[in-house]
Amino acid sequence: MRSKNKPDGQKRSFIERARREQIIDAAVRTIAELGYPNASLARIARTAGISKGVISYHFEGKDELMDQVVMDVYTEIGETVVPRMMAQDSSSEALRVHIRGVAEYALEHRERMAALAQIFIHARDARGNPRYGGLQAEPLYEGLENLYRAGQESGEFRDFDVRVMAVSQQSAVDGMFEYWRVHPDHDLPAHAEQLADLLLHAIRVEPSSPAPPTTRSP
Amino acid sequence: MRSKNKPDGQKRSFIERARREQIIDAAVRTIAELGYPNASLARIARTAGISKGVISYHFEGKDELMDQVVMDVYTEIGETVVPRMMAQDSSSEALRVHIRGVAEYALEHRERMAALAQIFIHARDARGNPRYGGLQAEPLYEGLENLYRAGQESGEFRDFDVRVMAVSQQSAVDGMFEYWRVHPDHDLPAHAEQLADLLLHAIRVEPSSPAPPTTRSP
Amino acid sequence: MRSKNKPDGQKRSFIERARREQIIDAAVRTIAELGYPNASLARIARTAGISKGVISYHFEGKDELMDQVVMDVYTEIGETVVPRMMAQDSSSEALRVHIRGVAEYALEHRERMAALAQIFIHARDARGNPRYGGLQAEPLYEGLENLYRAGQESGEFRDFDVRVMAVSQQSAVDGMFEYWRVHPDHDLPAHAEQLADLLLHAIRVEPSSPAPPTTRSP
Amino acid sequence: MRSKNKPDGQKRSFIERARREQIIDAAVRTIAELGYPNASLARIARTAGISKGVISYHFEGKDELMDQVVMDVYTEIGETVVPRMMAQDSSSEALRVHIRGVAEYALEHRERMAALAQIFIHARDARGNPRYGGLQAEPLYEGLENLYRAGQESGEFRDFDVRVMAVSQQSAVDGMFEYWRVHPDHDLPAHAEQLADLLLHAIRVEPSSPAPPTTRSP
DNA sequence: TATGAATGAGCATTCATTCAT
DNA sequence: TATGAATGAATGCTCATTCAT
Structure with missing residues (x-):
């Protein structure tokens, strides 16, 4: 259930929204600390304590x-x-x-x-x-x-x-x-x-x- | 004879200085055209019409x-x-x-x-x-x-x-x-x-x- | 109740057979349209309008x-x-x-x-x-x-x-x-x-x- | 010196041609043995006994x-x-x-x-x-x-x-x-x-x- | 001096599969 | 039964750097 499918009026579940917020937060912290060029999805995932694939699951890219x-x-x-x-x-x-x-x-x-x-x-x-x-x-x-x-x-x-x-x-x-x-x-x-x-x-x-x-x- | 050894008071030869200027110029043109993130050493070398290794030779990195x-x-x-x-x-x-x-x-x-x-x-x-x-x-x-x-x-x-x-x-x-x-x-x-x-x-x-x-x- | 357990003589329920037929049909359409290499389970599920997991549930893989x-x-x-x-x-x-x-x-x-x-x-x-x-x-x-x-x-x-x-x-x-x-x-x-x-x-x-x-x- | 730059009439060196032939040969053997879908660049490189990047160096992709x-x-x-x-x-x-x-x-x-x-x-x-x-x-x-x-x-x-x-x-x-x-x-x-x-x-x-x-x- | 060749880590992304609910 | 969530390995590719010649 990629996010690209979501704007079609479908609601995001509570857990989905929480995960996205968590990932966004990890992205913010990673970018602020290491700078954008070093903030790879792998590092953001590590900051969030999750697997790399989770980000791809919740975000189109x-x-x-x-x-x-x-x-x-x-x-x-x-x-x-x-x-x-x-x-x-x-x-x-x-x-x-x-x-x-x-x-x-x-x-x-x-x-x-x-x-x-x-x-x-x-x-x-x-x-x-x-x-x-x-x-x-x-x-x-x-x-x-x-x-x-x-x-x-x-x-x-x-x-x-x-x-x-x-x-x-x-x-x-x-x-x-x-x-x-x-x-x-x-x-x-x-x-x-x-x-x-x-x-x-x-x-x-x-x-x-x-x-x-x-x-x-x- | 890497450039990192050069500040020790050694002079640069004329040819050395010319080469450096040529590379710097190619770097400027490449960065201006493609942006810093796309200005890899390979592209700069191509702009200058020289081999990639030359840059590494004349500059520490x-x-x-x-x-x-x-x-x-x-x-x-x-x-x-x-x-x-x-x-x-x-x-x-x-x-x-x-x-x-x-x-x-x-x-x-x-x-x-x-x-x-x-x-x-x-x-x-x-x-x-x-x-x-x-x-x-x-x-x-x-x-x-x-x-x-x-x-x-x-x-x-x-x-x-x-x-x-x-x-x-x-x-x-x-x-x-x-x-x-x-x-x-x-x-x-x-x-x-x-x-x-x-x-x-x-x-x-x-x-x-x-x-x-x-x-x-x- | 994975399908791999099914050949043991157990019958499939009507609903089970219908689901399998639906999924097979979606697979056919997806493969015909996109080609086998692009027919991931995710795409087949999307064609069928069901969740990815359903396929894994009804088929061994x-x-x-x-x-x-x-x-x-x-x-x-x-x-x-x-x-x-x-x-x-x-x-x-x-x-x-x-x-x-x-x-x-x-x-x-x-x-x-x-x-x-x-x-x-x-x-x-x-x-x-x-x-x-x-x-x-x-x-x-x-x-x-x-x-x-x-x-x-x-x-x-x-x-x-x-x-x-x-x-x-x-x-x-x-x-x-x-x-x-x-x-x-x-x-x-x-x-x-x-x-x-x-x-x-x-x-x-x-x-x-x-x-x-x-x-x-x- | 990517191959895409080569058709401009530039000759390939002997060693370059030998490497390309070696890689092509490794690709043939890998594909024949494992099939095209399993013949990733990594496997081809392993067959050839070289690093993955060598292939990217000698071939555009x-x-x-x-x-x-x-x-x-x-x-x-x-x-x-x-x-x-x-x-x-x-x-x-x-x-x-x-x-x-x-x-x-x-x-x-x-x-x-x-x-x-x-x-x-x-x-x-x-x-x-x-x-x-x-x-x-x-x-x-x-x-x-x-x-x-x-x-x-x-x-x-x-x-x-x-x-x-x-x-x-x-x-x-x-x-x-x-x-x-x-x-x-x-x-x-x-x-x-x-x-x-x-x-x-x-x-x-x-x-x-x-x-x-x-x-x-x- | 200069070169082409080679390396290996890192990149975003895709995927079949597993699993708790 | 069915789902969404999560995993982790694999893919093709880029790049700065190193090195023998």
């Missing part, structure tokens, strides 16, 4: 497993961050809450964040092209652009190229996580606040100090 | 070859950008020239830039850790930090966390190149100008429009 | 399933052809009816014929030897030999090596089906008539035209 | 190796049989010499013949279709058809459907080898002579005994 990991983490981040953003009055606060939110998620789910980044960077399709690269980021960019445009229309933000800003913000956030991965003692929340300050300075209309005296990252 | 590629390109970028930065009067102009400079280098040496990014992302040591991750970036961060501090001391820049800014700027520049790689028709110079504007807005003290009316990225 | 398919089809062919042959007066007519009969059966049960051929060709025992090769064909050869000898004794057929003829006739018939499988628009009945002519020319005593003006295969 | 085996044996058979056929005056003698010739080749190269048959039967392409099946036999059929037509035009052979005859003859010859494979003590040359008699009786115009008193297969 490595690609589907990775898709599920990405979807899992993505969904989780969205559930954490989006509601908080919606609750904000201003675009500025929404932007700040966004960055703060993903940083908090990362802090609480370090391995999942690391695995997500690894998969984004390394996963390729059969022809060698990135599976989640570039073009898949488009929805993210568009989401940010909508946020910027709302701020521009409300007069909060000045006039600037929203695509360049979206790419830069996304990159800066990714860079923050990567820096934190390399320096695990780095103060991630403080970095997130600083980064939000910088980004708001970059695009806000009124330059008067928008943030209280900031603390430095350690 | 794949890792050393990648080191050399990175060093080569890095040095070239530095030689292009640093003198121009030194020629500027203000920190703002230095920062702008820096971003403009690397963008120009990338435009003129697209393959080298692409290969550099691929190696940074994919190369790992035996234990799965990134070979060029984070720690190797430290000199870059420090260089940017010095630039920021100079601007802060001269009153050009406001007070902000220089490490966070350095990480963010570096990430935004990397993101710019990646976006350009995925969208080859993207207007890189325009993006670079926009990015410089954003960064300067983020850190300059005076809020009055510091840049002339900018053009948008296409 | 893949080998026994294949045995049953072969026996099923074989029996059916025999039931179709043998009575017709018995009704003929001469050995010549019996031979012609035999070939015509199997061709007619094949036309009406294309999948079963195709599956039979696939199993004959591909099925092997654990040591790599064909499961239905040669030795299992002995009864067929002997049946044909009896037919030839009867014709020789009645003076219809000349003197020739009956074993060589039996092997050749069987092969020519198999070849006819294989050719038809590869060229589905081939005129099988016409081919069968032509083949009967050729075989009779090869062994009949009187060379004068034994067949009415024949039509050619398209 | 399993498919190319099998192609080479087929081509090798085919060429050898052609070199044995064709000149002898050309030396005959009549179509009848050419047909007889053809069958006698392949039988003699088989007798002297039993394993090669067995391996050829195995590959023809079992080798499939990626989509599951036979690699050498049916359509590839067309040249053989056409060769036989030309022979028949020449005989018909010279008045040696009667009028009959040449395609049916070609398929039947080819099948009967294949069946002869298969019978001999199953019964290794079978008198192959005698079978071949008998078969030639039968085929000539089937198609020759004059009914008077064309062959001397024949011996029976044992």
Whole structure:
């Protein structure tokens, strides 16, 4: 009963779902620890304490497993961050809450964040092209652009190229996580606040100090 | 006479240096075209029109070859950008020239830039850790930090966390190149100008429009 | 209650027999469509719309399933052809009816014929030897030999090596089906008539035209 | 230096050719002994006493190796049989010499013949279709058809459907080898002579005994 | 110096079979 | 009876590295 047969409206049994979750979890831990290129199905199976074939039984292949990991983490981040953003009055606060939110998620789910980044960077399709690269980021960019445009229309933000800003913000956030991965003692929340300050300075209309005296990252 | 024995002060013969340069060049072209994971030594050798064994003879292994590629390109970028930065009067102009400079280098040496990014992302040591991750970036961060501090001391820049800014700027520049790689028709110079504007807005003290009316990225 | 325990004189329940027939049918369709090597138990189960385990429950293993398919089809062919042959007066007519009969059966049960051929060709025992090769064909050869000898004794057929003829006739018939499988628009009945002519020319005593003006295969 | 790079007019070194011949030979022996489905690259390598990777080094893949085996044996058979056929005056003698010739080749190269048959039967392409099946036999059929037509035009052979005859003859010859494979003590040359008699009786115009008193297969 | 040859570990995937429920 | 789950061996293939010539 391969997963490829499942989207036909069939439900997954409880045990099936549990196994898939267990395997996804083992994949996350393995990728976070060893990096995507070393996270072979054999190693993931060893991490999970199961036979190699179990993964093939529950997932169509490595690609589907990775898709599920990405979807899992993505969904989780969205559930954490989006509601908080919606609750904000201003675009500025929404932007700040966004960055703060993903940083908090990362802090609480370090391995999942690391695995997500690894998969984004390394996963390729059969022809060698990135599976989640570039073009898949488009929805993210568009989401940010909508946020910027709302701020521009409300007069909060000045006039600037929203695509360049979206790419830069996304990159800066990714860079923050990567820096934190390399320096695990780095103060991630403080970095997130600083980064939000910088980004708001970059695009806000009124330059008067928008943030209280900031603390430095350690 | 493996290359690992070479740092002992022995000189490389002319022919040796030529061969290494030829191999490095083939590596750059192969990585840029096929991506790091597909750039096996066999493919690099084929690109160079030489036998696989030659690479092993001239380089300790794949890792050393990648080191050399990175060093080569890095040095070239530095030689292009640093003198121009030194020629500027203000920190703002230095920062702008820096971003403009690397963008120009990338435009003129697209393959080298692409290969550099691929190696940074994919190369790992035996234990799965990134070979060029984070720690190797430290000199870059420090260089940017010095630039920021100079601007802060001269009153050009406001007070902000220089490490966070350095990480963010570096990430935004990397993101710019990646976006350009995925969208080859993207207007890189325009993006670079926009990015410089954003960064300067983020850190300059005076809020009055510091840049002339900018053009948008296409 | 594995099937391997069944030949001990125990009867199969109605439901048991129905299930086995269902599975055999699914095996035939799967093999005919995908070829023996691609007809895994999983695919056969999917064709039948049942779980993989059911097959293992009702059959000792893949080998026994294949045995049953072969026996099923074989029996059916025999039931179709043998009575017709018995009704003929001469050995010549019996031979012609035999070939015509199997061709007619094949036309009406294309999948079963195709599956039979696939199993004959591909099925092997654990040591790599064909499961239905040669030795299992002995009864067929002997049946044909009896037919030839009867014709020789009645003076219809000349003197020739009956074993060589039996092997050749069987092969020519198999070849006819294989050719038809590869060229589905081939005129099988016409081919069968032509083949009967050729075989009779090869062994009949009187060379004068034994067949009415024949039509050619398209 | 994969073989796929070789057709570009590059010569193979002596040692390269020797290795390829050695591997082809090991493949023939392995297939003949264990059957195609059990002749994995690992087993072939073990037969040859070499590492698994050597095969991948010298051949593009399993498919190319099998192609080479087929081509090798085919060429050898052609070199044995064709000149002898050309030396005959009549179509009848050419047909007889053809069958006698392949039988003699088989007798002297039993394993090669067995391996050829195995590959023809079992080798499939990626989509599951036979690699050498049916359509590839067309040249053989056409060769036989030309022979028949020449005989018909010279008045040696009667009028009959040449395609049916070609398929039947080819099948009967294949069946002869298969019978001999199953019964290794079978008198192959005698079978071949008998078969030639039968085929000539089937198609020759004059009914008077064309062959001397024949011996029976044992 | 340079080469082609060889190695052996590792890869994702497929499969018949077994088994507890 | 029937099922889904799990197993582990086997498959073709890739690759960095080693080595004799």
